[in-house]
Amino acid sequence: MDFLAPLKIEALNSGVSTGISSLPAHGEIIESYSPVNGKLIATVKSGDKSDYETVIAKAQAAFTEWRTWPAPRRGEIVRQIGEALRTYKEPLGKLVSYEMGKSLQEGYGEVQEMIDICDFAVGLSRQLYGLSMHSERPAHRMYEQWHPLGIVGIISAFNFPVAVWSWNSMLAWICGNVCIWKPSEKTPLCAVACHHIISEVLKRNNVPDGINGMVIGGREVGEWLSADARIPLVSATGSTRMGKAVGATVGARLGRALLELGGNNAIIISKYADLDIAIRGAVFGAVGTAGQRCTTTRRLIIHEEVYDSIKDKLLAAYKQLRIGNPLDENNHVGPLIDKGAVSGYQKALEACKKEGGRFIVEGGVLDGNGYESGCYVKPCIAEVEPHFKIVEQETFAPILYLMKYTTLDEAIAIQNGVPQGLSSSIMTLNLREAEQFLSAMGSDCGIANVNIGTSGAEIGGAFGGEKETGGGRESGSDAWKAYMRRQTNTINYSTQLPLAQGIKFHV
Ligand code: NAD
Numbered sequence: 327m328d329f330l331a332p333l334k335i336e337a338l339n340s341g342v343s344t345g346i347s348s349l350p351a352h353g354e355i356i357e358s359y360s361p362v363n364g365k366l367i368a369t370v371k372s373g374d375k376s377d378y379e380t381v382i383a384k385a386q387a388a389f390t391e392w393r394t395w396p397a398p399r400r401g402e403i404v405r406q407i408g409e410a411l412r413t414y415k416e417p418l419g420k421l422v423s424y425e426m427g428k429s430l431q432e433g434y435g436e437v438q439e440m441i442d443i444c445d446f447a448v449g450l451s452r453q454l455y456g457l458s459m460h461s462e463r464p465a466h467r468m469y470e471q472w473h474p475l476g477i478v479g480i481i482s483a484f485n486f487p488v489a490v491w492s493w494n495s496m497l498a499w500i501c502g503n504v505c506i507w508k509p510s511e512k513t514p515l516c517a518v519a520c521h522h523i524i525s526e527v528l529k530r531n532n533v534p535d536g537i538n539g540m541v542i543g544g545r546e547v548g549e550w551l552s553a554d555a556r557i558p559l560v561s562a563t564g565s566t567r568m569g570k571a572v573g574a575t576v577g578a579r580l581g582r583a584l585l586e587l588g589g590n591n592a593i594i595i596s597k598y599a600d601l602d603i604a605i606r607g608a609v610f611g612a613v614g615t616a617g618q619r620c621t622t623t624r625r626l627i628i629h630e631e632v633y634d635s636i637k638d639k640l641l642a643a644y645k646q647l648r649i650g651n652p653l654d655e656n657n658h659v660g661p662l663i664d665k666g667a668v669s670g671y672q673k674a675l676e677a678c679k680k681e682g683g684r685f686i687v688e689g690g691v692l693d694g695n696g697y698e699s700g701c702y703v704k705p706c707i708a709e710v711e712p713h714f715k716i717v718e719q720e721t722f723a724p725i726l727y728l729m730k731y732t733t734l735d736e737a738i739a740i741q742n743g744v745p746q747g748l749s750s751s752i753m754t755l756n757l758r759e760a761e762q763f764l765s766a767m768g769s770d771c772g773i774a775n776v777n778i779g780t781s782g783a784e785i786g787g788a789f790g791g792e793k794e795t796g797g798g799r800e801s802g803s804d805a806w807k808a809y810m811r812r813q814t815n816t817i818n819y820s821t822q823l824p825l826a827q828g829i830k831f832h833v
Pocket of ligand 1: 481484510547563795
């Protein structure tokens with residue numbers, strides 16, 4: 327494991343940091359096992375409540391200084407972080423792949439996303455525009471400006487162990503906020519590595535210690551962040567179950583929650599589709615990252631006239647899939663994150679069969695040489711009805727459901743007929759169909775694509791979804807506004823005090 331030394335990962339690491347300094351941690355030890363081979367990678371000492379309080383105090387103090395740094399100067403720090411990530415892309419990408427189980431290419435791709443969001447944030451640091459408005463009163467000027475919020479709490483999921491944090495923190499920082507990260511307890515070493523990489527940049531630039539806090543631990547750390555009125559914004563990525571808990575707790579104190587939760591993403595394959603593109607998009611979307619992306623394709627809604635042809639092509643494509651060590655670039659599908667996820671996959675297969683689903687590619691857990699971790703499963707395909715309970719749920723594994731449709735209205739109704747609303751796509755070369763799908767009568771998701779699959783996204787767009795996906799938007803476009811507070815300012819440079827709406831008030 328040549329990649330651990332450059333990232334300064336030791337046998338036992340502290341899971342508590344204020345950004346520049348790692349602090350002694352007083353919580354339980356978390357052991358990180360690789361789903362690739364079941365071996366222990368290293369351990370992390372988690373933070374307890376007193377460690378959390380230390381990190382909060384440092385963050386509060388750091389904010390009073392950091393908010394006074396001009397935004398472009400904050401952007402310069404983020405630019406240097408991007409450079410550091412370029413330097414460490416290879417070891418960090420390998421660690422992501424080894425600790426999380428995604429393919430090496432996806433591990434590198436995830437670090438590239440971090441670099442890309444740094445570049446985006448640097449440009450944004452010279453923008454953060456507010457509008458100016460024409461006042462209805464003479465000799466008055468009216469405009470709006472954006473100020474930082476304070477501490478941003480970031481709760482992240484295991485499947486994007488580093489990118490999701492960077493989407494949040496890079497934007498939050500250029501906006502003038504300080505961050506406290508609660509990474510997934512399933513991928514703690516990726517978080518420790520990020521802190522080591524970034525602390526060098528922060529130290530070199532005399533950035534106030536506390537802007538990049540981290541407390542590794544179980545869900546209780548997420549609960550502390552959610553309940554803490556000193557944290558005006560909690561950005562939480564993970565399951566809908568988690569989001570409902572976080573949303574309720576943050577809402578009860580009237581804080582802000584930015585929620586990025588589960589998806590149940592579908593591709594509609596029209597009879598007018600380019601079937602080769604459709605198959606490639608569907609297979610990559612369904613089996614990439616072993617079905618553990620929030621944007622994974624879980625449902626194919628296929629026009630009856632091309633249904634059999636799509637089925638045959640899928641069968642042929644699935645026969646070619648190579649399942650195994652994700653660090654070996656010849657393999658297409660790596661492991662699930664842990665045995666708990668494997669058991670969730672098995673339960674979904676049973677539930678699907680019970681409801682009448684017919685498997686055209688059978689699932690199952692793999693064992694034997696190369697599969698010793700017990701986390702490798704077969705990507706599978708079932709023919710189902712849209713109303714099956716199991717089809718309405720997100721199972722975080724490579725299970726693909728096929729459904730048939732006759733009219734586009736029916737296909738859109740099936741696509742929208744689930745509680746989640748993250749990513750969606752239509753494969754069609756027919757302009758009317760494509761436009762209907764993108765219109766107000768079309769997809770109800772935060773992401774709607776034409777002739778590309780559901781999986782993955784570019785950082786330039788706002789990322790997130792509707793309904794049980796939580797409604798949050800991160801990353802590109804104007805997602806930065808979630809990390810700032812808007813202030814409307816009116817300045818009177820006349821010698822009068824005219825009131826709005828022409829109201830007269832004589833004293
Ligand atoms: P998870 O909900 O089990 O855990 C996510 C994080 O929330 C972890 O850090 C966990 O410790 C914390 N947490 C759990 N319960 C909590 C609570 N009650 N209060 C506060 N924090 C709590 O999710 P996971 O298994 O790590 O990730 C998979 C899920 O994440 C999938 O549903 C996937 O779709 C979703 N996801 C969504 C997006 C998106 O952008 N929409 C991105 C990645 C993953």
